[in-house]
Amino acid sequence: MYPELNPFNPGSGLEPPTLAGRDAEVAAFDLLVARTRHQRLSPSIILYGYRGVGKTVLLNAMRRQAASAGWLCIDIEGQPSEPGAAAVRNRLGRHLHVAADKFKNGKPYTAAVRRAFGTLTSFSLSLGVVGLELAREQPNARAQSGRLEVDLEELVEDFAPALKESSSAIGVFIDEMQDIDQELLEALLTVQNRAGQEGIPFYVVGAGLPSLPSLLGRTRSYAERLFEYRQVDALDAEAARTALERPFLDRNVMVAPDALNLLLTESSGYPYYIQIFGQAAWNATPDKFVHIESAQKAVEVGYHRLEQGIFPSRWDRAQPEEKEFLRSMCEVPETPCSMAQLAAVGKLEQDQLPALKRSLIEKGIIYSPDLETVAFTVPGMPRFIRRQDSLA
Template identity: 35%
Template sequence: MDPIRNPFSPGAGTPPPELAGRDDLRESLRIALERARIGRPAKSAMLVGLRGVGKTVLLDRIRMDAEAAGIHTVRIEAPEGRSLPALLAPQLRQALLRLSQIAAAKDYAVRGLRALAGFVGKLKVTFGDIEVGIDYEPEPGLADNGDLEHDLQALFEQVGLAAKSASTALAIFVDELQYVEEAQLAALITAMHRTEQRQLPVVLVGAGLPQLRGQMGNAKSYAERLFDFPMIGPLPPAAARLAIEKPIENEGVAITERAVSQILQVTQGYAYFLQQWGSHTWQAAHASPIDIDAVNAASVTAVAALDESFFRVRFDRLTPKEKRYLRAMAELGEGPHRSGDIANCFSAPVSSLAPTRSSLITKGMIWSPNHGDTAFTVPMFNEFMKRIMPGDDWR
């Protein structure tokens, strides 16, 4: 098969050739954004799910849908070690500058830029990583108390008033939201609560690992009433099949039923793995139709590619004790597992492993589906741990 024509695109947030199985969620968020634009109540949403289910791709597609409809958007990613104000401030500045070009919104947008100047000036002492250009002098008393929760409310109000006067909405897209510290997350939730109370057209669409829902509930008890939390999981069989078959057929190539079924079985419907196996199967195939021999050959190279990139990049961030903890989980199977069962693999008390477990949750490697349970956030990571740490030496 011509490698140049390979339709599949495994990558970090790389759009797939066929975004299958997500139309209902895209439509529900389109409705929410349009409701916000006309001043109707609209719930913000947090897309939660494991690694590799396509949250980032979906977040970006929803943003593209919004921009195509004339809604203003900003997009940030919340990596570990960066403050939320440092991430938000430059993007809100850009949004306000765009809104200031609209005659009906100019005065509100300029006041928003003054609020931003006060916000940055006072909070720079607390959050030293804030770097943003200042276009107007601050207005005394506007978003300049030096308290993040209070000032972010005031800033979001001004942004919302500018968007409302422009007859549009502002959609804020935040990826990897689970890395935002609790106090900053609380401030963000409070600011969104205030815009909802004032019926201002600001919508937050976030994405994060499954623990995000609990983190937001801990930050503010009313978070679960303020946001929807759609769970993004593996694609159902029909959608997973479409994600493989349609890109291949669009290239004028066929694939056998056995080959497709094998891909669905080994990938378990996870969006990223579908792209990996689709890409490697294309490379392994010699002619149309693509058969199961090509899939079997692709499985060897796809697993090797995952081990060296998708899995290894996460493994290399771990301490030796964290690696042993995950290896113990892998010994027990896919999970979830009780903390006591994991501790038994170490012959150690549960309490002695609590800091390790907590650190792994903070790093986004594991999460707790239920009290006392622990599960991987990365599908198939249990199999990788057995490959990378074989035998019993890890004990």
């Protein structure tokens, strides 16, 4: 069928044609937005999970929910390096101005709003994040200490009356939150905590790798009371079926049951793979009916794409000893697995393991769901590694 009409959308943060299996998360955030409208506070939401399960797409959906309720929304994405950290702050500053401008739209320019904008100007000047060209009001005496935490808190405090007037909230939406620099992370958590105590609706809504909840807990012991942690995982059987079949049905294309089953088995409910195999099946189908032959062709094309993309991009980043670590992970009965299990495989010495584990986590190839164990960040990796080794 015409590839230019192909609805599937494999890629990072790309909207799927059907957002399947996420009703509970969308409803939880809806409730938070509804409570805000009644000036009631709730814990915020943190989404965590493997890469490719749909966290970014879900976070974006939540941001749209908040924006349509008139929230002042800012979105930033963590970056691991030091220049990355500076870029994130710059974006935070810029976005605050843009978001504040949007927030003001359609609302009366009251004294409360004017004061908030004055503090916003001093905040950006003090942190050197944005020049005056974006400023709407002259700086005032607030948010000028140059210390992120103090200034952010004053900024949020000064926005509180304006938020109250419109029963809305500030939402800072952070993707790849595990990569936010420590100082900014501490400031955001502290400010959300204090804001909560003062009844000010300031929410950090985050998405990140499975290590995120424990990172937040280590950063601030009260983090677990600030947030509701929601694991975003592969889709269950019914949702996976919807995600794969609905985009065809919506366009009057039928999928044969055996073809659908094959595509579902191969994608194991993993949203990114659903998009990959769905896209390939569409392209492999000559008419308005997806037969098993098209599905088989699609699986081949889809795997080829995965083998060109997400698997080698991880494997090639690993050093020789790190590869031994990954091979050991392919030999234990299942992951997550412990260091003791890896040592028992016999490829590496026990005392080599902690350093290798750390560097592989830094490279985003594995993660540690708790302090003891490790797992791959994408499913299907062991199969690729075994194939790779059998070809070598």
